[in-house]
Each structure stands twice: as structure tokens, then as C-alpha cells.
Amino acid sequence: MLRERVIVKLKDADLKHLERLARVELSGESRAKLRRQLGDIIGFVQKLQEIDTSGYSPRAYLGGFEPELRRDGTEECLSRDEVLTQAPDALNGFFRVPSVIGREEP
Amino acid sequence: MIDLTELSIQGLQEELASDRARPTDVVGSYLEKIERRDGAVKAFLEVFGSEAMERAAALEKEGRRDRPLYGVPVAVKDNICTRGFPTTCASRILENYRPPYNATVVERLLDAGAVVIGKTNLDEFAMGSSTENSAYAVTRNPWNLECAPGGSSGGSAAAVAARLAPVALGSDTGGSIRQPAAFCGVVGLKGTYGRVSRYGLVAFASSLDQIGPITRTVEDCAAVMEAIAGHDPHDATSIPGPPPALARESVGDISDLRVAMPSRLGEWDLESSVREATEGAFEALREADIRPETVDLPDVDASIACYYVLANAEASSNLARYDGVKYGLRVPSDSLGAMYERTRGIGFGEEVKRRILLGTYVLSSGYYEAYYAKAQQVKAKICDEFARIFELHDLILLPTAPTPAFRIGEKVDDPIAMYLSDIFTTPANIAGLPAISIPAGISGEGLPVGLQLIAGAGGEAALLRGARFLERVLRFNERFALDAGPLEGGA
Numbered sequence: 001m002l003r004e005r006v007i008v009k010l011k012d013a014d015l016k017h018l019e020r021l022a023r024v025e026l027s028g029e030s031r032a033k034l035r036r037q038l039g040d041i042i043g044f045v046q047k048l049q050e051i052d053t054s055g056y057s058p059r060a061y062l063g064g065f066e067p068e069l070r071r072d073g074t075e076e077c078l079s080r081d082e083v084l085t086q087a088p089d090a091l092n093g094f095f096r097v098p099s100v101i102g103r104e105e106p
Numbered sequence: 107m108i109d110l111t112e113l114s115i116q117g118l119q120e121e122l123a124s125d126r127a128r129p130t131d132v133v134g135s136y137l138e139k140i141e142r143r144d145g146a147v148k149a150f151l152e153v154f155g156s157e158a159m160e161r162a163a164a165l166e167k168e169g170r171r172d173r174p175l176y177g178v179p180v181a182v183k184d185n186i187c188t189r190g191f192p193t194t195c196a197s198r199i200l201e202n203y204r205p206p207y208n209a210t211v212v213e214r215l216l217d218a219g220a221v222v223i224g225k226t227n228l229d230e231f232a233m234g235s236s237t238e239n240s241a242y243a244v245t246r247n248p249w250n251l252e253c254a255p256g257g258s259s260g261g262s263a264a265a266v267a268a269r270l271a272p273v274a275l276g277s278d279t280g281g282s283i284r285q286p287a288a289f290c291g292v293v294g295l296k297g298t299y300g301r302v303s304r305y306g307l308v309a310f311a312s313s314l315d316q317i318g319p320i321t322r323t324v325e326d327c328a329a330v331m332e333a334i335a336g337h338d339p340h341d342a343t344s345i346p347g348p349p350p351a352l353a354r355e356s357v358g359d360i361s362d363l364r365v366a367m368p369s370r371l372g373e374w375d376l377e378s379s380v381r382e383a384t385e386g387a388f389e390a391l392r393e394a395d396i397r398p399e400t401v402d403l404p405d406v407d408a409s410i411a412c413y414y415v416l417a418n419a420e421a422s423s424n425l426a427r428y429d430g431v432k433y434g435l436r437v438p439s440d441s442l443g444a445m446y447e448r449t450r451g452i453g454f455g456e457e458v459k460r461r462i463l464l465g466t467y468v469l470s471s472g473y474y475e476a477y478y479a480k481a482q483q484v485k486a487k488i489c490d491e492f493a494r495i496f497e498l499h500d501l502i503l504l505p506t507a508p509t510p511a512f513r514i515g516e517k518v519d520d521p522i523a524m525y526l527s528d529i530f531t532t533p534a535n536i537a538g539l540p541a542i543s544i545p546a547g548i549s550g551e552g553l554p555v556g557l558q559l560i561a562g563a564g565g566e567a568a569l570l571r572g573a574r575f576l577e578r579v580l581r582f583n584e585r586f587a588l589d590a591g592p593l594e595g596g597a
Contacts, residue, residue: 023429034456038464048412049480051408051480053483070339086203097431098441
């Protein structure tokens with residue numbers, strides 16, 4: 001079984017790029033460990049490159065049956081008030097968030 | 107009076123039908139056992155004590171005892187939505203979340219007369235194989251409290267094994283029902299992709315996730331699967347048409363079933379007890395005049411690599427919804443971007459962040475073709491290889507996991523070692539096939555060993571029929587009982 005491990009080294013800049021794409025802030029102490037582990041896992045999935053897949057197109061869905069499309073119309077759904085009970089901050093029927101315009105995004 | 111917590115669903119229903127017990131007695135017995143034992147096991151994140159008793163009392167008033175799960179307590183994995191009750195996914199980010207709706211499976215359980223008694227622990231967002239990635243508690247294996255119950259449905263499997271519920275629901279993305287069922291000596295079933303509605307299951311990897319039952323017997327498993335299966339307009343991937351009548355169709359002899367044996371079984375790195383249990387099951391089949399034929403399975407190493415690319419890619423997309431705006435945790439910040447990043451940085455645990463970052467990597471520009479598109483091609487190949495096997499065979503018999511339960515803490519710092527405990531379970535998810543784990547034996551250390559059967563798409567009835575046969579000849583429940591002493595504080 002797959003026990004030999006390919007080592008892939010991720011640079012700190014690579015990790016920073018991923019953090020930004022994924023919108024996740026990592027704490028200082030976990031960065032080095034995570035960078036090493038991510039490199040190991042990327043090495044682990046290199047196995048895929050050795051598999052001959054010629055003749056197979058990428059397959060996202062199983063598609064054993066035709067999905068039923070629903071009628072394109074409105075249906076009963078949760079009320080706005082019910083949904084907003086779970087929001088961390090809401091005002092007058094809206095989600096409230098920190099200001100978006102007029103400040104530079106980090 | 108007999109101990110109601112030792113009865114199967116059928117046994118419970120006989121007691122209820124003949125008025126020897128009422129639903130409040132059944133629920134009360136289980137709540138009392140949870141009170142005594144869950145301090146040691148920690149299977150539950152939340153127990154609905156008074157609500158479950160009220161529901162049981164309401165059932166008694168209503169009558170309608172002919173319902174298939176009348177008065178049966180069910181524990182539900184905490185990534186399945188329960189209206190008005192916490193649904194945390196064992197994550198800080200959903201600590202205070204109370205969904206405003208029930209998952210379809212929960213509605214179906216209630217329609218069938220069941221009583222939801224609580225929510226069970228899991229690896230955060232079902233990401234893990236040991237239930238150690240929970241933000242709230244470490245669940246312990248009832249057979250040995252030093253060992254992990256497996257995962258990610260470890261709370262559900264431990265609850266059933268420790269007699270804290272006769273039935274629990276789990277979810278299975280790469281083995282998360284079957285592997286903990288094997289580790290805890292109980293039965294766990296994942297249906298064909300689309301058999302059970304995913305509406306109200308908090309999404310991890312949508313093309314792989316399936317909800318399914320964990321029970322003590324195959325018969326109970328069939329009854330619960332029949333109650334929760336079936337088309338749901340709220341899930342576009344749910345299989346159209348009525349589901350099979352599994353309780354009835356899973357009964358019968360198996361002389362018509364063609365069982366396949368993996369050709370590389372001898373090469374696999376299996377713990378000796380797992381190898382013995384597997385060989386014992388093939389021997390039992392031969393004695394019943396079922397001659398297993400050897401087949402080449404899709405490469406299990408390729409499957410697990412394919413799985414970790416696809417599952418994490420989907421997870422990175424599905425978990426984008428936790429942004430501190432719509433529900434769950436918000437860590438206040440002075441800009442929107444910083445709020446997203448801090449909320450997610452603090453709200454998600456280590457394994458979840460690892461997977462989101464990996465999923466982001468394989469989907470990012472420059473890597474998409476080499477990893478994500480390639481994994482989808484591998485998936486197509488695996489599906490094709492299984493389809494060819496199931497043209498000639500009905501079932502494949504193989505181990506559920508390469509080892510019995512491992513010790514708590516043993517694999518937490520080595521994600522790849524942890525991932526490899528799913529090596530035999532991920533192929534069925536990738537190909538969307540039904541698969542079941544049943545308890546088959548006990549290791550030298552006294553830990554249960556599970557065996558897995560996989561069937562072709564839509565083959566749940568044959569799968570359950572085969573599982574009932576093995577259950578009958580292997581006699582796990584008659585031969586082995588866990589020592590409840592340590593669960594009750596050794597006192």
C-alpha cells in the first residue's frame with residue numbers, strides 16, 4: 001500500500017497565498033506545522049499522476065439517472081425573520097456587516 | 107421487567123404492541139443508561155431528555171402503533187439539522203446554531219414514530235476518522251476507553267455499542283459510518299449515492315456524502331434505511347421513484363448471490379485479526395456452497411488519493427458559507443475581509459483548516475488540471491471498473507478497515523496515517539455504491555473487527571441479504587459482549 005511518501009515543500013509565500021484565497025487567518029504557532037503537513041498531503045496525492053486515465057473524461061457527478069428538474073416557480077420557504085434569528089448581527093430585516101466601501105481590503 | 111435497552115427494534119415493537127412497555131418506558135430506560143454511561147463514553151453532545159420524554163408521551167396518546175419505528179429512540183449525528191435544537195457539527199463556528207428546519211431524514215424518522223433522543227459527537231464537519239477532531243469532546247470506544255471509536259460518526263457508533271440508543275444516524279463521505287461501526291462492533295450502512303436525501307445534512311463533500319443508519323443488527327439496519335430512504339424534491343441528487351422495500355427484500359437465502367474476493371487481499375497490509383476475520387467469512391461462504399470468485403478491484407491507493415483531492419476541493423467550496431454573516435460565529439473586525447479571515451481562523455479547528463487549504467490548493471490556478479481534473483478522471487475510471495465487476499458479481503467482500511480501533515492520540519499528528527484508515531471504505535463513496543460494515547470478530551486486544559460488503563448501484567437488498575447471512579454464521583452478538591463495568595465508572 002501507499003507507504004512511501006513524496007516530499008513536497010510549500011514556501012511560506014505559497015501558504016500566505018492559500019490563506020488569502022481561502023479567507024482563513026492562521027495563528028503564528030500553527031503555520032510551520034501546517035505548511036509541512038500540507039506539503040506531505042500534496043506529496044501523498046501525487047499518486048494520481050501515475051494513473052493512466054487516457055480515454056476517461058473528468059467526471060463530477062455519478063449521473064446514474066436524469067435529475068428531475070423542478071418547476072421554475074416560487075415555493076414556500078423559510079421566512080426572512082426565521083432566517084435572521086441565526087444571524088450574528090441583523091438590523092431592519094438585513095444582515096449587518098462592517099463597512100465594505102471606503103476602506104481598503106487587507 | 108426485561109432490560110429494554112438490550113432489545114432490537116423488532117423486540118421493542120413486540121414489547122410495545124403487547125403493552126408490556128410504553129414508549130415512555132423505552133425512552134426512560136435509554137435516558138437512564140445515558141445518565142449512567144455517557145460520562146465515560148461521551149457519545150452525545152446534547153441529550154434531549156425532557157423533550158424526548160414529552161414526545162414519547164405524545165406518541166402514547168396518538169396511538170398509531172403500526173408505524174415502523176413507533177417508540178424507537180434514535181440518536182442523530184450533530185451534522186444533521188434538528189429544528190430549534192443545536193446542530194454544531196462539533197465546530198466552534200456553529201456553537202450557537204439552531205437550524206430553523208429539520209433535515210428530511212429527521213422528518214421521516216418522526217413520521218415513522220421514532221423519538222430523537224440527542225445529538226452525537228463527530229469529527230468537526232465530519233472531517234476525520236477518530237472523532238478526536240471534535241471541538242467539544244473526545245468520544246471513547248466502549249470496548250476499550252483508551253481507544254478511539256473511529257470516525258467521523260464516532261459518537262453515533264459508540265452510542266449504539268454502549269446501549270445508549272438502539273439506532274443512530276451517521277453520515278458517510280469516505281467511510282464515516284462504516285469505519286466507526288467496525289471499530290465499535292455494530293452495523294453501519296451507506297446506501298447508493300442519492301438513496302437518502304442530503305437535505306439538512308450540513309455539506310462536507312456533496313458528491314460523496316450520504317446519511318445512513320448505525321444499528322446492532324442487520325435487520326434493524328434494513329428497517330431504518332427503509333424509513334429514511336426515498337426521493338426528496340429538496341435534494342436534486344436524490345434517486346427518483348420509490349425506494350426498495352428493504353425490510354422485506356433483505357430476507358432470504360443467498361444461493362443466487364455471486365460474491366467476489368479481492369485478488370490483492372493477500373498483499374494488503376492487514377492486522378492479523380482483520381485478516382483472520384476476512385478469511386473466516388470467505389470460509390463460511392464456501393461452506394454454504396457460495397464459491398467466491400477473485401476479482402481485480404480498483405486500486406485502493408488511487409482511490410484514497412482521488413478521495414482526498416475531490417472531498418477537500420468540495421469542502422473548501424462548501425465551507426465558504428461560514429463567513430460570520432449569515433449564521434454561527436462572528437469575530438468582530440473593522441473590515442469585512444478581516445472579519446471573514448478572523449472568524450474562520452478562530453472558528454475552524456486544525457483539521458478543517460488543513461482540508462480547506464488543501465482543497466483551495468487543488469482548485470487554484472496552475473494546479474486545477476493536475477489535481478482536481480485528474481482526480482475526476484480517476485473517479486470516472488474507478489466507476490467504470492466497478493461497473494464491470496458488478497456485471498458479473500453481486501457483492502464484494504473485503505475488510506472495513508486495515509486494523510481494529512487505534513489508541514486515542516496515536517494518529518492525531520500524522521494526517522496521512524489517519525487518512526489510510528479509510529483505505530477500504532473510500533472506493534464505495536467515489537463510485538456511489540452501497541456498502542455495509544458488520545461486526546465479524548474480536549482482536550487479541552478484545553477490540554471488534556468489521557467486515558465490509560459492497561454492492562452495485564441500487565443493490566441494497568442484495569447487500570443486506572448477504573450481510574444477514576454473514577451475521578447469522580459469524581454470530582458476533584452471541585459470541586461477544588462488551589464489558590459495561592468501565593462505562594459505569596468501574597463501580
